[in-house]
Amino acid sequence: MDKRFADLAAEGRPALVTYFMGGDPDFETSLAIMKSLPSAGSDVIELGMPFSDPMADGPAIQLAGQRALKAGQTLEKTLELARRFRADDKDTPIVLMGYYNPIYVYGVDRFIENALEAGIDGLIVVDLPPEMDDELCLPALAKGLNFIRLATPTTDDKRLPKVLENTSGFVYYVSMNGITGSALPDPSLVGGAVQRIKAHTRLPVCVGFGVKTPEHARAIGASADGVVVGTAIVNQVASSLNEEGHSTGATVPGVEALVRGLAAGVRGSRLAAAE
């Protein structure tokens, strides 16, 4: 992961980080989606682990999780997705994103071991703030798995060092107070926030929450080291399904086209900044 961000910095452009829900709408389709992401222009993949009670997510990601669970997705199968993807792609960093309970029930030590075996590079666990670092963050870091922390507008300068202390890989800046899928905030405010975080860390800062179009990606990418897109991809999947909620011929190509557009936006963003 560090290498990927260093390469992109040398290239002079921000990373496109794409989130999708593991197992949505079914295992095989989501594997096909995952495999399509790098060639469409995704630099880092966030693989969503479905949870029945996603408290920080909006309706789109909650529904995606419900579709995945209904189709039989489990944490074990989400790790299997990563393993199958890794067989063909050794380079694209994979970050697992979700909530703590399925990991806790799976068993923390067993989870870390199996995640490493599956080729996972990092973890984002929404409901584990720094106060809970003993649970998973410290054991994961000790085994060489990155632990990526969310920083938010409520994380003030006094608290930032605590949030950054055990963070590795990159910092995920949540661009607004709210849930995933909300409206895009003012890019100029986001730029200031990114600078504020950068004053405290040398890690790359990626920005998410509210990025839906290539124009958004371009605007946010002007100041951030990476742009995270999630809800827009999940919505693209949802809109391609048939009445029974099954995938169609449009599901994977739809995601690919969307990501290709976003990638173009990201690639244009430093030009935009220079203009």
Add this chain to the structure above:
Amino acid sequence: MNQTPKLNSFRSGPDEDGRFGIFGGRFVAETLMPLILDLQDEWNKAKTDPAFQAELADLGTHYIGRPSPLYFAERLTAELGGAKIYFKREELNHTGSHKINNCIGQILLAKRMGKTRIIAETGAGQHGVASATVAARFGLPCVVYMGATDVERQAPNVFRMKLLGAEVKPVTAGSGTLKDAMNEALRDWVTNVDSTYYLIGTAAGPHPYPELVREFQSVIGKEAREQILEAEGRLPDLVVAAVGGGSNAIGIFHPFLDDETVKMVGVEAGGKGLDGDEHCASITAGSPGVLHGNRTYLLQDRDGQIKEGHSISAGLDYPGIGPEHSWLSDVGRVEYVPIMDHEALEAFRMLTRLEGIIPALEPSHAIAEVIKRAPKMGKDEIILMNLSGRGDKDIFTVGNILGMGL
């Protein structure tokens, strides 16, 4: 870190990280973390501030109607032929349940923190009504999240909340019950962090909620302890309370926890039986997990996905339980048992006819356990039970089940 409370007391938890043994904690998104730390600071100041305590006590007396009576259930005692049965009459409080004790305390905290908007979740609607009540009393706007399923089956309470000026938002996400209402309240809070106070209704959630809700509800046990000493000259042999999230139970248990001679039983909703999924017995039939900000016993599958509970009583219809109860169960201080829907219903009818008290379906579970235990105890023994709410809200549910359409 992670130190367990002092071994010579069951009353010193939680530790500074909000833990009761392995349970409790602060499992929340980063956006909420600074708010929770603010709340903790304010709570630490308030609990030792004489002015705060005086205002709380004054509202307790003049607004809630405290102290609630301790009542000797003479006819129920005679009918069962064993231990003497006393009820702590929390159903006589303003708004009809123990919920108001906590709401008054928390809205005073919200005022201290300068918050201008109240949000709450509710299942049966009792906490929603109590929240809407204190919001009206203090002139703050209030939004209550309620599962769409519950909005339908608790229409009278929905109307009460609206009369009191609250906005009731039906939640259709997930399964449309209490846990989904709590998810939605958390989403609101994460979006409106500056203005909003989240008034949690039970002794669960991230630290410091389990502690502060317990402290506001402990007035029940403190009063009951004095009242039983005055009435009988000694402590009870057994204390019984129903447990959903567990706020009325921890409220009556906590002041007795270090009295070695006092046994305690928490009664969970056994629903239609523990064999299938149609129950809410988190401790008896669940396993430890992390949900809604704390580690506690949960109803969940092998993959850590939360299950839907079932209970005849909407107030017990929650797949988790307060973390202090999980700890009290693990250390063996309190015993937790299930009572089935039909047993609670039978107890509801028995109390109504014998004592002229229509209990809520939640404490009807506790009554059912008392009915089981009292005959096996001596006539010189004493049971204290928390009659936590009145049954007016449940007459439609009971009427439907008994085939007496209203």
